[in-house]
Amino acid sequence: MDSKQEKQYIFNMKLARIMGLYQILTPNSTKIFNYNIYHVVIVFFGSFMFIISMLFPIGLLYLRNDIIAFMYYMGCINNFLLSSYKMGNILYYSKDIWKCIDVTSFYFVSYKHYDRNLFENCQKRSIRITYIYIVIALFAFFCWIFSPCVMNKSIITIRNIDGSYSNYRMNIFNIYLLASHETYNMNFYIFYIIEIIVSVCYVYFTIVFDVLMLLICFAISYQLETISNSIKLLGYEIATQDNIRTSKSIQLEKKCDKIYNDLITIMADHQNVIKKLNDFYNMFRLVTLTQIFIASSSHVFIWFIAAMSLDGGDNADSILSFKLFIVLPLINFQLFMTCSLFGTINEKKDSIIFALYSSNWTDMDLKSKKIVLLSLTINNANQLKMKFTSTKIVNLEMFSHTMRFCYSIFSMLINYNNKNFKKGLFPLVLKYYSGKLNGGNTFGRIYPKQSILGRGIQILPKIEYLITNVLKELGETNGSSETSKNKVSILAALDAFHVLCKHPFGYHKVSESKWRSLLQSTIAKLIDISKTGLRASGLL
Numbered sequence: 435m436d437s438k439q440e441k442q443y444i445f446n447m448k449l450a451r452i453m454g455l456y457q458i459l460t461p462n463s464t465k466i467f468n469y470n471i472y473h474v475v476i477v478f479f480g481s482f483m484f485i486i487s488m489l490f491p492i493g494l495l496y497l498r499n500d501i502i503a504f505m506y507y508m509g510c511i512n513n514f515l516l517s518s519y520k521m522g523n524i525l526y527y528s529k530d531i532w533k534c535i536d537v538t539s540f541y542f543v544s545y546k547h548y549d550r551n552l553f554e555n556c557q558k559r560s561i562r563i564t565y566i567y568i569v570i571a572l573f574a575f576f577c578w579i580f581s582p583c584v585m586n587k588s589i590i591t592i593r594n595i596d597g598s599y600s601n602y603r604m605n606i607f608n609i610y611l612l613a614s615h616e617t618y619n620m621n622f623y624i625f626y627i628i629e630i631i632v633s634v635c636y637v638y639f640t641i642v643f644d645v646l647m648l649l650i651c652f653a654i655s656y657q658l659e660t661i662s663n664s665i666k667l668l669g670y671e672i673a674t675q676d677n678i679r680t681s682k683s684i685q686l687e688k689k690c691d692k693i694y695n696d697l698i699t700i701m702a703d704h705q706n707v708i709k710k711l712n713d714f715y716n717m718f719r720l721v722t723l724t725q726i727f728i729a730s731s732s733h734v735f736i737w738f739i740a741a742m743s744l745d746g747g748d749n750a751d752s753i754l755s756f757k758l759f760i761v762l763p764l765i766n767f768q769l770f771m772t773c774s775l776f777g778t779i780n781e782k783k784d785s786i787i788f789a790l791y792s793s794n795w796t797d798m799d800l801k802s803k804k805i806v807l808l809s810l811t812i813n814n815a816n817q818l819k820m821k822f823t824s825t826k827i828v829n830l831e832m833f834s835h836t837m838r839f840c841y842s843i844f845s846m847l848i849n850y851n852n853k854n855f856k857k858g859l860f861p862l863v864l865k866y867y868s869g870k871l872n873g874g875n876t877f878g879r880i881y882p883k884q885s886i887l888g889r890g891i892q893i894l895p896k897i898e899y900l901i902t903n904v905l906k907e908l909g910e911t912n913g914s915s916e917t918s919k920n921k922v923s924i925l926a927a928l929d930a931f932h933v934l935c936k937h938p939f940g941y942h943k944v945s946e947s948k949w950r951s952l953l954q955s956t957i958a959k960l961i962d963i964s965k966t967g968l969r970a971s972g973l974l
Contacts, residue, residue: 444557444653445538446564446645455642458524459532473525480518483635486628487514489609502742506754509735510607512728517636520643520721527717531646534717537710538653543703545696548660560652563771564645570764575637577760578606579630585753604753605629644768647722650714651775657707658782662789664700669693669794669802690799697805704786704809711779712818722772723822729769730836736762737844770833776820777829787813898956901931906963931956 450456457463457472464471490511524531536542540553581604588604600615602608603622606629618625736758787810795806820828904927935953 442540443535443538444540444553444560444656445535445649446561449561449564449645453642453645455646458642459528459535461529461532470528473528476521476525479631479635480521480639483514483632484518486609486632487511487518489612490514492612502739502754505735505738506758509732513732514632514636516724516728517639517643519724521639523717523721524643524646530713530717534650534710534713537657537707537714538649543657543661543706545664545699545703547696548664552660552663553656556652556656560649563652564648567644567648567767567771568641570767571637571641574760574764575633578757579633581753581757582606582626588753606633643721644771647718648771648775651779654707654711654714655775655778655782658704658779658786661700661704661707662782662785665697665786665789666792668697668700669798687799690802693798694802694805697802701805701809708783708816708818711783715818715820719820722776722820722828726769726772726822726828726832729765729772730840732765733762733769733836733840734843736765737840741844769836773828773830773833777827777831780819780827780829783816783818784813895952897934898931898952901927902956902959902963905960 447456450459454472458470458476466474487510490507540548540550585604590602590604590608602615602618605622605626609625609629609632613621613625739758740755790806790810790813793806795803798806822828822832826832905924
């Protein structure tokens with residue numbers, strides 16, 4: 435296909451060749467053992483990414499009590515598996531998709547009087563939007579893969595089943611790869627390359643599918659719009675009924691025959707486009723609906739993680755939140771363009787009925803009127819649309835509902851966090867940082883340890899203040915009987931202080947100085963209580 439032929443397609447053939455999409459779809463690609471070599475390579479890397487993705491559920495096992503990390507891993511699993519599914523769908527239907535691409539050609543239709551300017555405008559708009567989408571996707575991709583290099587001193591902590599802590603260097607996705615922290619840190623760049631391969635596969639599979647879907651949607655929308663515009667103009671060159679009795683009745687009859695033939699040709703073109711639309715929906719419906727669902731859930735996950743991170747007061751410094759918000763415009767663009775294009779196709783498809791009414795059918799002859807009536811009946815009966823259910827249609831209204839739902843969840847979580855903070859969650863936080871939540875099976879958050887250390891140091895003075903005041907109140911209790919009853923409470927308070935003294939934050943190079951100085955001030959306070967309290971001997 436030369437450059438002149440490529441310009442006759444809305445489908446961006448130049449971009450398709452650069453991406454390898456053209457080579458994936460065309461039957462004339464290089465073959466190995468009678469298989470398209472591009473298919474073989476994609477199946478290999480797709481299988482590799484699928485196997486790596488299966489390690490995420492193991493990470494969910496280790497992080498089942500950390501809601502933020504759990505949501506993050508769930509989002510990764512959903513998106514990785516979706517990208518593999520997208521690419522597998524393209525490979526499975528590659529021959530049918532190649533035939534469906536014919537609809538992107540200006541010469542797909544038979545009628546010779548369609549508006550060429552409309553085709554060129556649609557071609558420019560589709561190419562511009564696909565380039566914008568690719569730039570957004572590549573920007574997010576490079577931000578993610580270079581984040582470990584820029585933040586190479588960031589450490590991720592994971593609490594093991596036995597209660598010990600393991601420190602890992604921050605990677606792209608922090609995939610749990612069944613390796614000890616010594617092995618992981620020693621061979622960090624090997625694991626980094628593995629995650630780069632996974633990220634390249636994910637981005638490539640996603641871009642290829644989305645670009646293909648966008649270009650075919652633009653083409654079908656254009657074809658339906660040009661057909662509707664052409665039908666609206668039919669019949670207006672006919673003379674009025676008052677002129678039928680004139681000497682020009684023969685010319686009028688020829689014009690009626692011409693209109694009849696044009697109407698037949700246009701309606702045949704319309705049926706061919708509808709057939710391509712039906713084939714396109716059969717190939718892409720399940721993947722598209724799955725993508726809308728996962729994009730919506732990913733949007734909710736991102737805002738959920740942001741809302742849950744705000745309770746620590748350091749959301750702006752959270753590396754994970756920053757990386758997720760970089761991906762947010764890409765997810766919004768995917769969701770918006772999908773809903774917008776399918777909504778536009780629905781509108782253009784339904785507009786054919788109004789176009790038939792808008793034509794000058796009243797001055798047409800009887801056989802042309804019959805064709806118009808038959809076309810109205812057929813299009814009224816054809817309810818082909820992209821739907822989730824019988825009532826939920828994929829269009830811009832669905833996009834607006836999804837956005838409102840996502841932001842309502844974010845607002846609800848913010849209010850919930852503020853309410854709980856006002857009530858006081860210090861005992862729960864103490865249990866969390868001590869690793870004793872749910873019987874000692876809590877595993878550490880897989881985010882930069884500096885964030886966790888900062889939260890622990892911020893909350894420590896409040897916990898120490900509560901412990902010392904509890905001991906002071908218990909020590910001032912009068913009566914030997916009261917003292918004996920309070921021994922259990924005193925031992926519990928001292929045990930809580932003992933947990934703080936043995937906590938790993940007191941041994942980490944980032945937090946040990948502040949942590950130990952706060953503990954020393956608490957010990958000084960306890961000594962002061964023992965000296966000046968009325969019954970200090972009952973305390974120590």
